[in-house]
Amino acid sequence: MHRKFFTSESVTQGHPDKICDQVADAVLDSILEKDPYAHVACEVCATTGLLHIMGEISTSCYVDIASEARKVIKDIGYDNPLSGFDGNTCGIITSIDSQSEDIAIGVDCSLEKKDGMDDDLYQIGAGDQGMVFGFACNETPELMPLPISLAHKLAKRLTQVRKDGLVKYLRPDGKTQITLEYQNGKPTRVDTILISAQHAEDILHKQIKSDIINTVVLPIIPSDMLDSDTKILVNPTGRFVIGGPQGDSGLTGRKIIVDTYGGYSRHGGGAFSGKDPTKVDRSAAYAARHIAKNIVGAGIADKCEIQLSYAIGVASPISVMVDTFGTSKIDDERISRAVDEVFDLRPSAIIENLGLRAPIYKNLASYGHMGREDLGVKWEKLDKVDILRSKFKI
Numbered sequence: 001m002h003r004k005f006f007t008s009e010s011v012t013q014g015h016p017d018k019i020c021d022q023v024a025d026a027v028l029d030s031i032l033e034k035d036p037y038a039h040v041a042c043e044v045c046a047t048t049g050l051l052h053i054m055g056e057i058s059t060s061c062y063v064d065i066a067s068e069a070r071k072v073i074k075d076i077g078y079d080n081p082l083s084g085f086d087g088n089t090c091g092i093i094t095s096i097d098s099q100s101e102d103i104a105i106g107v108d109c110s111l112e113k114k115d116g117m118d119d120d121l122y123q124i125g126a127g128d129q130g131m132v133f134g135f136a137c138n139e140t141p142e143l144m145p146l147p148i149s150l151a152h153k154l155a156k157r158l159t160q161v162r163k164d165g166l167v168k169y170l171r172p173d174g175k176t177q178i179t180l181e182y183q184n185g186k187p188t189r190v191d192t193i194l195i196s197a198q199h200a201e202d203i204l205h206k207q208i209k210s211d212i213i214n215t216v217v218l219p220i221i222p223s224d225m226l227d228s229d230t231k232i233l234v235n236p237t238g239r240f241v242i243g244g245p246q247g248d249s250g251l252t253g254r255k256i257i258v259d260t261y262g263g264y265s266r267h268g269g270g271a272f273s274g275k276d277p278t279k280v281d282r283s284a285a286y287a288a289r290h291i292a293k294n295i296v297g298a299g300i301a302d303k304c305e306i307q308l309s310y311a312i313g314v315a316s317p318i319s320v321m322v323d324t325f326g327t328s329k330i331d332d333e334r335i336s337r338a339v340d341e342v343f344d345l346r347p348s349a350i351i352e353n354l355g356l357r358a359p360i361y362k363n364l365a366s367y368g369h370m371g372r373e374d375l376g377v378k379w380e381k382l383d384k385v386d387i388l389r390s391k392f393k394i
Contacts, residue, residue, distance in 0.1 A: 004181075004182050005179050006147055006180055007147065007178065007192075008257075009175060009262065010148070010176045010258050010367065011176070011258055012175070012176075013076045014077060014172020014173040014243070015173055015250070015255075016173070016244055016247070016250025016251075017250045018365065019044075019072070019244070020045060020250045020252045020254075021273035021366070022072050022273075022362060022365040022366060023051065024042045024273040026072045027065055028275070028361050029362045030063045030068050032357060032358065032361075034063070036357035036358070037357070039276055039278065040055070040059070041056045042275075043252050043253070044250075044251070045250060045251045045252070046085075046245040048245055049085070049086075049245075049246075050245075051092045051093070052094075052095070053065055053066075053092065053094045053096070054094070056097050065096070069087075070087045073085070078172055083171045083172060083198075084242060084246035126312055126315065128279060128312050129311050129312045130270055130280065130310060131307055131309040131319075132307070132309075133288060134265075134289035134290070134292040134306040135261050135289065136295065136297070136303070136304050138303070139187060142371040142373050143297060143371070144261070148263075150190075154193070154195065155175070156367050158176065158197060158216050161216060166215055167212075167215055169200040169203045169208075170197055171200065172243070173198035174196060174197045175196045176194065176196075177195075178193055187225075190221055190230050192233065193217055193231070196234075196236075196240055198240050198241070198243035199235075199240060199241060205238050217232060252271060253273065253274075259271075260285070260368070260370055272364075277351045277357065280310045280347060284345070286350070286379040287354065289380075290354065290378070290380075290384075291306045291339055292305060293382065294382055295324075298382075298388040298394065300324075302324075302328075303324060304327075305322075306323075306339070307319070307321040308321075316345070317345045321336070330392055338391040338392070341391070342387055353378070354377075360375070
């Protein structure tokens with residue numbers, strides 16, 4: 001029997017990095033609602049009492065960026081000084097410029113279009129060079145790795161019990177982490193659960209641990225995956241009063257593993273939040289997830305990873321890689337050829353097919369961008385299963 005352990009983590013909406021991601025995507029949504037063709041690259045950083053919003057935005061509309069930021073902060077729960085950060089009174093600095101003309105040259109008109117390609121889907125070139133990965137496996141109904149799926153569910157539940165008033169002394173900041181034991185490649189039991197939850201002053205650690213186990217852990221973790229050897233750690237330092245941007249500075253793009261597959265799959269390094277869909281860091285990562293999920297959903301493989309790479313200003317991807325890790329009876333090269341035939345991976349086509357010019361991003365900025373069937377995003381649709389099966393006569 002081959003035995004190993006794997007760990008993934010998630011964070012709540014009130015984590016300082018996630019505050020920044022949500023603000024960046026709220027700004028993006030507000031702009032796309034008025035100007036779907038805007039070019040947005042918005043970055044945010046946060047520290048005690050201060051939020052700094054910066055970046056490059058080219059748009060025909062006006063958005064009150066500071067007001068959008070305050071709304072996000074207060075909706076998270078940072079609406080009074082007791083939580084260590086207050087959206088009503090924090091300072092907000094904005095430093096916004098327009099997109100570089102050198103970048104716009106390639107984004108607005110691809111190399112292929114300049115070379116005479118008439119197809120309108122060659123109009124937009126990739127907004128930057130780089131590679132992205134997409135992944136799917138059959139460990140969960142949504143075809144995500146089980147460790148990150150459970151970590152997100154714990155983080156979401158931790159926020160829910162706070163907002164619903166079930167545990168009144170909780171504050172917005174929090175992190176979750178889960179370690180699963182795998183036997184012969186299959187998750188069999190939960191080895192360790194770690195939850196760090198910001199709380200009000202003068203609450204006994206014993207009460208916090210009991211409340212978190214009973215209201216967060218037990219409602220989420222399947223009972224058949226818990227045993228007498230499972231370790232549950234809650235606020236292991238014994239105290240977590242100072243949190244949010246007061247406890248640690250926040251920055252967009254610092255939770256890219258939380259946003260994707262919890263470390264179970266490779267990552268190209270590019271962040272998502274605050275970027276409009278001409279940035280392939282974001283749009284192509286969604287497309288790669290769409291491909292991988294449909295391959296696994298079609299029963300072609302138990303596990304699938306897709307890599308796409310792009311050159312700035314060029315519409316067609318430079319490379320497409322399929323890896324099924326030996327879980328498919330079909331050769332990966334044959335699957336790759338089918339991907340080329342079924343999926344159009346030019347930025348214009350990705351944007352159109354996945355509906356990426358809509359204001360859909362703020363809700364994705366917490367609890368993961370992948371596996372989000374609850375949000376109805378198109379890259380989670382199993383809409384290419386039948387055609388993929390037909391390619392291999394499954």
